[in-house]
Amino acid sequence: MADILSQDEIDALLSTVSDDSDSGSGGGDTGGGDDFDDFGPDFVPKKISVYDFRRPDRVSKEQLRSIRNLHDKFARNFSSNLSSFLRTITDISLVGVDQMTYGEFLMSLPDPTSFNIISMIPLQGNAVLEINPSLIFPIVDKLLGGQGQPLFHVRELTPLEMTIIDSIITLILKDLEDVWKQIIPNVRLKKELSENSPHVIQIVAQNEVVVLVVFEVKFGDATGMMNICLPALILEPILNKISSQDWLIGAKKGRSGEYESRILELLENINVPLIVELGRTKLKIGEVLNLRENDTVILSKKAKRPLNVYISNKHKFFGALGILGIKKAIKITRATTEQDDERSS
Numbered sequence: 001m002a003d004i005l006s007q008d009e010i011d012a013l014l015s016t017v018s019d020d021s022d023s024g025s026g027g028g029d030t031g032g033g034d035d036f037d038d039f040g041p042d043f044v045p046k047k048i049s050v051y052d053f054r055r056p057d058r059v060s061k062e063q064l065r066s067i068r069n070l071h072d073k074f075a076r077n078f079s080s081n082l083s084s085f086l087r088t089i090t091d092i093s094l095v096g097v098d099q100m101t102y103g104e105f106l107m108s109l110p111d112p113t114s115f116n117i118i119s120m121i122p123l124q125g126n127a128v129l130e131i132n133p134s135l136i137f138p139i140v141d142k143l144l145g146g147q148g149q150p151l152f153h154v155r156e157l158t159p160l161e162m163t164i165i166d167s168i169i170t171l172i173l174k175d176l177e178d179v180w181k182q183i184i185p186n187v188r189l190k191k192e193l194s195e196n197s198p199h200v201i202q203i204v205a206q207n208e209v210v211v212l213v214v215f216e217v218k219f220g221d222a223t224g225m226m227n228i229c230l231p232a233l234i235l236e237p238i239l240n241k242i243s244s245q246d247w248l249i250g251a252k253k254g255r256s257g258e259y260e261s262r263i264l265e266l267l268e269n270i271n272v273p274l275i276v277e278l279g280r281t282k283l284k285i286g287e288v289l290n291l292r293e294n295d296t297v298i299l300s301k302k303a304k305r306p307l308n309v310y311i312s313n314k315h316k317f318f319g320a321l322g323i324l325g326i327k328k329a330i331k332i333t334r335a336t337t338e339q340d341d342e343r344s345s
Contacts, residue, residue: 059099059211059232063242068097070179071213071228078175085171086142088219095214095225103206105229112156112196116169117203120180121188125234126203128227129172129191131165135217135224140164148220156196166191176228183241204231211235275310276319276330306333315340 059067072094079092105128109115114131133154140161142148157165173189180187195201204210213228235242279299291297301307306318309330318340319330 059209059235059239063239064097064099064211066242067211067213067230068094070182071097071215074175074179075215077178078172081171081175082168082217082219085168086139086148086219088142088148090217090219092215092217095216097211097213099209099211099232101206102202102204102208102210102229102231105210105212105227106198106206109198109227110154111198112154113198114157114162114165115195115198115201116191117193117195117201118173119190119192120184120234121190122186123184123234123237125231126192127231127234128203128229129169130198130227130229131168132224132226135222135226136161136165138220138222138224139168142220143167148222150222162194166194169194172226183238204233208233272312275313276321277308277310278321 075092075094079090082092083090109130110132113133114136116129116131118127118129120127134150136157137151137154138148141151143164169191173191177187177189180189193201209232211230211232213230215226215228217224217226279301281297281299283297307321307330308315309317309319309332311317315336317332317336318334319332322329322331
């Protein structure tokens with residue numbers, strides 16, 4: 001196998017080629033020198049851009065932007081689901097999406113950590129889901145009935161702790177499936193293997209380009225990072241779909257149209273307080289202290305006047321007091337109007 005040139009050697013070769021071009025431009029048949037006269041007045045020399053051969057760009061900026069939008073939606077969904085699962089307020093934010101080599105990704109990870117190999121069926125190859133120990137141990141503590149305190153002396157996860165974390169990984173993969181189905185409708189994410197060390201398993205070569213998606217997770221006093229590593233090799237078959245903006249437009253339409261009926265259906269089952277006001281009055285402190293059983297308090301509202309009905313502390317209806325069976329009831333007579341609001345104010 002041929003030796004791989006270092007960046008310094010590449011720079012030296014480029015500078016040598018540049019020197020030869022400069023020396024040859026003064027003589028020969030062209031005779032134009034550095035003024036490019038022979039190329040015509042409309043000729044514009046191309047600008048030279050710097051390219052690092054050690055970190056080739058396999059994924060375009062537009063595709064990275066699309067991947068960022070995709071996982072930003074995942075962060076919002078997973079934040080809500082994790083809060084319900086842990087029964088505590090959880091904040092998950094997308095820190096960044098970048099491409100680097102797999103070796104650089106491994107060097108950025110703590111050891112030990114929760115290193116999980118994920119398959120993205122029907123795509124060929126594996127991805128990585130990594131959860132930092134600063135986040136893993138508070139989650140285990142919280143699920144076992146603790147306060148979610150971080151572990152000061154980091155150690156490897158026990159088999160029992162790895163089994164407990166599997167429930168969190170299942171939750172993550174489910175939410176990831178939901179957002180990736182916008183690009184691959186039949187995608188299925190599955191955990192293949194879990195390890196405590198990131199250096200035990202190598203899913204691609206060290207110099208292969210990967211897309212790294214970084215999240216910051218906060219709950220209680222715990223703060224930790226979660227990483228999703230997507231090798232460019234497994235993304236290549238769908239890169240043209242990722243760069244397309246059609247799925248983003250479709251997601252926006254669905255948010256306002258497709259899910260509207262579902263949101264309304266969920267709202268119909270939410271309980272709201274309803275209060276009926278019989279009347280009001282003012283008493284002195286001494287009168288309140290002297291209240292006894294069978295005392296009568298006269299209210300300001302007349303007996304035949306409609307009663308005020310409040311929904312979530314807002315005056316919405318008028319009603320008449322009555323009895324239904326063995327319970328007191330209120331009959332709604334009419335809704336309030338703007339004129340009613342002005343008189344009450």
